[in-house]
Amino acid sequence: MDLSAPLIAGLTPLVTGYCLAIVFAAALIRGYSGFGFSALIVTGLSPVLPPAEVVPIAVLLEIAASLHLAGQVRKDVEWKLMAWLLPSAAITMPVGVYFLASVPVAPMRVVISVLVLIASTLIWRGFEFRRRPGNAATGATGAISGLLNGAAAIGGLPVMLFLISASVTAAQSRATMILFLMGMGVLTTAVNGANGLLTPDLWGRTAIFLLPLLVGNALGNRHFLKAEPESFRRFVLILLIGLSAIGLARTFMG
Secondary structure (H helix, E strand, O other), rough: OOOOOOOOOEEOOHHHHHHHHHHHHHHHHHHHHHOHHHHHHHHHOOOOHHHHHHHHHHHHHHHHHHHHHHHHHHHHHHHHHHHHHHHHHHHHHHHHHHHHHHHHOHHHHHHHHHHHHHHHHHHHHHOOOOOOOHHHHHHHHHHHHHHHHHHOOHHHHHEEEEEEHOOHHHHHHHHHHHHHHHHHHHHHHHHHHOOOOOOOHHHHHHHHHHHHHHHHHHHHHHHHHHHHHHHHHHHHHHHHHHHHHHHHHHHHHH
């Protein structure tokens, strides 16, 4: 078989196999933790797909992953937090999309990666909010998330960091993240479409990735249902630290 021959939506068989493996691995982690998918997809697919396509593809797949589990987790969502997180994110998200289309996001990635790395380390060492953060802190977290989600598809990191620092259970943190990312995905996709970022090739490539997404998402979810809350928290902190390190490495390695 000629590995250089186009397959579907302009992808060669070799590139297709690589992308399917990345999507499956990211979906497995996402099904368990409720977040991290977009950051892993952007990191994994950027070497083989055009950068301007990777973030919109990650967002579309994020929507599909959330829809896959939305019915199951809906009862655990912290709706009071969601009422501040999502509207605040919606306000700043178009600014992030503007950055994606016209401004280098490397400096922003460095700043957020360093901040998440520091905060994750503090939480690992025992830091927690003494009481649940108020509406202002929740809204500010949503605003930061919207900016980062539109610019670099990493908006889930500050929100999950916020949730595990507050008085929120593992199930509530995960469920709130899943529904939050679905809402953000829909808004971001609408803005991406308005900015001409949703090309036919992009839709075709997204469709190719749906099967490994759904399989990985289901397997990760099954593992979460058997996990202890403390093991979930530990995994999330390790993932946050790892994603921050990946973000810094991507920036400094070009």
